[in-house]
Amino acid sequence: MVNSYPDLARLEGVSKTYTSDTGPTDALSRISLSLGNSETVAIVGPSGCGKSTLLLVLAGLEKPTSGSVTFKGQKLDRPPREAALVLQDYGLFPWKTVRQNVELGLRIRGEAADESRLQDLLGELDIASKIDDYPQQLSGGQKQRVALARAFILNPALLLLDEPFAALDTLTRERLQELLARAWRKRGFGMALVTHNIEEAARLGKKIVVMQGSPGRISKMIDNSMACDKDYEESDLFYDMCQNVRRELEDVT
Numbered sequence: 001m002v003n004s005y006p007d008l009a010r011l012e013g014v015s016k017t018y019t020s021d022t023g024p025t026d027a028l029s030r031i032s033l034s035l036g037n038s039e040t041v042a043i044v045g046p047s048g049c050g051k052s053t054l055l056l057v058l059a060g061l062e063k064p065t066s067g068s069v070t071f072k073g074q075k076l077d078r079p080p081r082e083a084a085l086v087l088q089d090y091g092l093f094p095w096k097t098v099r100q101n102v103e104l105g106l107r108i109r110g111e112a113a114d115e116s117r118l119q120d121l122l123g124e125l126d127i128a129s130k131i132d133d134y135p136q137q138l139s140g141g142q143k144q145r146v147a148l149a150r151a152f153i154l155n156p157a158l159l160l161l162d163e164p165f166a167a168l169d170t171l172t173r174e175r176l177q178e179l180l181a182r183a184w185r186k187r188g189f190g191m192a193l194v195t196h197n198i199e200e201a202a203r204l205g206k207k208i209v210v211m212q213g214s215p216g217r218i219s220k221m222i223d224n225s226m227a228c229d230k231d232y233e234e235s236d237l238f239y240d241m242c243q244n245v246r247r248e249l250e251d252v253t
Contacts, residue, residue: 007070008158008190009035009058014067015215016053026215027053030067033209033218035158040184040191040227042205044198044245046253050216051194052162058192059085059160071158080158081109084151088163090143092135098122099131102149113153125149125179141172145179152183161193165200177203181228198249202241203233210245212252220248 016028028050035041035058043051056062057069060079069076071083084105092101102122103113122128125145135143144164151159161180165173177200184191184204195201201208206227210220224241226232 006036007034008037008039008072009076009192010068010070011054011057011064012068012070014054014057014064014069016050016057016062017065017215028057028064029213029215029217031216031218035190035192037157038184038188038190040204040206041193041209042201042207042224042227043192043194043209043211044196044201044249045211045216045219046249047196048214049211049252050214051211054211054216055085055160055162055192055194058158059083061085082157084154084156084159086144086147086151086159086161086164088166090135090147092143092146094135097132097134098127098138098146101135101146102153105150105154109154118153121149121152124183125152139172140168141176144168144176148176148180148183152187155187156189159189159191161191163194163196166196173197173200180204181230184228185230198242198245199233201245202227202238204228208245210248210252219252222248 011031011033014028014031018025018027031054043054045051053062057064060076071080106113119128122131125148127142127145130142165176181204193204202224204227206224208222208224209218212219226237232238
């Protein structure tokens with residue numbers, strides 16, 4: 001997981017403009033952001049400020065109109081093999097079983113899944129008993145665990161998540177936040193998470209990026225070094241961090 005570059009991913013002066021029949025739309029304006037090895041970043045901000053576009057640029061799925069994006073010190077011009085993307089809508093194929101959905105990324109790579117590793121991973125995510133079920137037989141939380149399993153089995157250096165728990169009830173969401181924090185402590189991947197949830201940002205982002213505007217730009221970067229630590233959310237420091245992030249968001253909305 002560790003590489004010799006000081007930054008796993010870096011954006012320098014990135015702007016993004018979409019063009020359509022109605023004219024250009026500026027989505028991002030001169031974004032500069034670094035993500036260190038094993039660092040976690042939570043990206044927050046009002047709707048329409050370019051959070052998801054920023055994540056897609058990091059994923060190599062959107063090319064910036066100007067500026068540069070690097071991954072492990074190399075120019076990023078395609079989705080990196082060592083990155084995995086988890087979406088809010090799970091991205092599961094309804095005609096495939098849990099096993100088949102989890103193994104999909106490996107099969108696209110032309111790799112076979114190690115059965116022991118697969119079983120260990122599904123056990124870690126508490127869905128081993130669902131291995132032969134189809135997505136329509138699963139709850140929302142179970143579907144998101146399958147999506148996480150599909151990402152984890154690729155052993156990514158960079159995990160990108162776009163509002164992954166937004167559709168879940170509060171208790172399930174909190175459980176999956178802890179599961180993700182535990183997985184990060186075990187694996188040490190870099191992580192960038194887009195969220196509207198202040199507590200989720202404080203729980204998971206060692207760096208919290210507050211965005212504003214249209215086009216989107218970075219308003220504030222907040223250091224949050226205790227993110228992903230066990231029991232952090234039970235501390236007064238966590239409460240203070242949530243209040244800090246809330247104040248910053250109120251200033252940009």
